[in-house]
Amino acid sequence: MRIAMIGTGYVGLVSGACFADFGHSVVCVDKDKDKIERLLRGEIPIFEPGLDRLVAENVEAGRLSFTTDLAEGMKGVEAVFIAVGTPSRRGDGHADLSYVYAATEEVAALIDGYTVVVTKSTVPVGTGAEVEAIIQKVRPDLKPGEGFSVASNPEFLREGAAIDDFKRPDRVVCGVEDDRAREVLSELYRPLYLNETPIVFTRRVTSELIKYAANAFLATKITFINEMADLCEKVGADVQAVARGIGLDKRIGSKFLHAGPGYGGSCFPKDTLALVRTAQQHGAPVKIVESVVEVNAARKQSMAARVKAAAGGDLSGKTVAVLGLAFKPNTDDMRDSPSLDIVPALVRDGATVRAHDPEAMGEARKHFGDTITYCDGAYEAMQGADVLVIITEWDEFRALDLGRARELLSAPVIVDLRNIYPPAEMAEKGWAYTSIGR
Structure with missing residues (x-):
């Protein structure tokens, strides 16, 4: 299949290279001219083990290319992935979707034949519906499910192990609203069926919430064990033994039970905050996650x-x-x-x-x-x-x-x-x- 990946940041570049390694033809598009020029020279703008080799091999094989021209990148594509940044919006903590919506408008104007527009960026619940509405506004001649479809396909990549996470994932989550989009995404991920990877198909809103719920739960585990570490220091216990003792319980699991200075990174801080704001907005506050955000910030300080x-x-x-x-x-x-x-x-x-x-x-x-x-x-x-x-x-x-x-x-x-x-x-x-x- 031929696909376009909009955004060559961490998610876009890793996903694009891995899809190409699956055998698909991938064009990565970015407005950052300097970044594209570096990629064309074989320079990788981020550090991720093995990514330089993966990109080089697929460029050489003719399956992976880079451009600043979205019109060129979208020629003959069956799917377009939006993998742009969704940072926390200043002032209120909501996810800033301006880059997602701007990319959607540009994509809509260039759709030529049935195309699945996929949000790969981490976006709040309901974003897929808004993306669909933007496309219909720009292209009133296109009907959802016929001229185009909008799908959600959140990423679950750990920095430092992203390639393995993409190729050997615990699961792949796809949020779709019609059978045609489901068929396209099934074909894109067909190589993973050989490994019996669970492909979870849901409605779009459910897919969007799965991503936030997963990150919030992992952030909660980290924050929990950090608070247990503080208690251990007061009573003379060993937090590593506590973590092992509870982690051997299969209902709990041992991962993300390592006490430390608090979580950081590109996902947990902004995603927990965005989930808090979304929940408040819909009148269903998530008090546990609110506490996690507060406790983690205080811990780092x-x-x-x-x-x-x-x-x-x-x-x-x-x-x-x-x-x-x-x-x-x-x-x-x-x-x-x-x-x-x-x-x-x-x-x-x-x-x-x-x-x-x-x-x-x-x-x-x-x-x-x-x-x-x-x-x-x-x-x-x-x-x-x-x-x-x-x-x-x-x-x-x-x-x-x-x-x-x-x-x-x-x-x-x-x-x-x-x-x-x-x-x-x-x-x-x-x-x-x-x-x-x-």
Whole structure:
């Protein structure tokens, strides 16, 4: 099949490359001329393991191409995916759908033959109906189900494991309102039927809500175990043992029960907030999710206090080595990363911050400017520092040479916000070691 993918951000580029790898002909369209030129040169604008190879192979095979010309991209397509950004709208927390609606208007004007318009972006309940209304307004000659269809196909991609998530997903969710759209989406995902992947077909509104409900539930698990970590610290329990003890219950499961500095990233913060606003708007408030949003925001802001306490209660004139700035390993994404709260707070408290992240240094400069020192490696960041703080659990931080680290630091003090090292072992080696919930 021939499809167009509008947007070459994280979701659009990964989805487009994977669809091409399934054997479909994919044209990725973006208004950002610089980004398209980079992609045409073989440069990948985001960091995602394996994406550079996947893009290169499918470009070489002639199944994947890039353009800024939407009219060119839509020639002969059977489906158009809208994968543009839906950031939180300033002031009220609702999802900003201006990019989705603008793309819809442009797509509507170019429809030539039956086309399924698919929202791949994360959008609130009811967006599909609005997209359909916009197309009908622009093209009154087209009837839903005949000249076009609008479908919902939310993504469930984890940054750092997105390609595997796309090709070997737990499920694929498709929201459709007619059989013709269902047939097109079934054909697009036909390669997954071979792996017996559950393809869940629902109404559009249900599909849209599934995405938000899934992310809100996972965010709730993270926030729950973080609150249990605080209680563990008060009563002398071990949050990792608590997580294992409850996670072995199949009704609960072990994933997303890792205590830390709070969730961040491109999805959970904005999606939980958007769900809260949508629920309030419809008179069905989700009090649990409201609490999750509030507790997580407070948690990220409180983490700097742990560093301050470990440094003796005063950071003035002290140097803090920070390892990890991205919101999670294997990505350069810093959107709503805990580091965005922690690092500025350390600076405000008078600390000099020396930081290193394996992939997010370029992004970090956009956020922190010249307020911190950027280091080429973990040990360079430690040079002369009074405290070492681990914010992101990159693999290379899991096996630090602690002997070397002790020689570089002015004091053997570590604040481990990801519980990488065993507390008893660290104490035995003479480290003043602070972790989460242990």
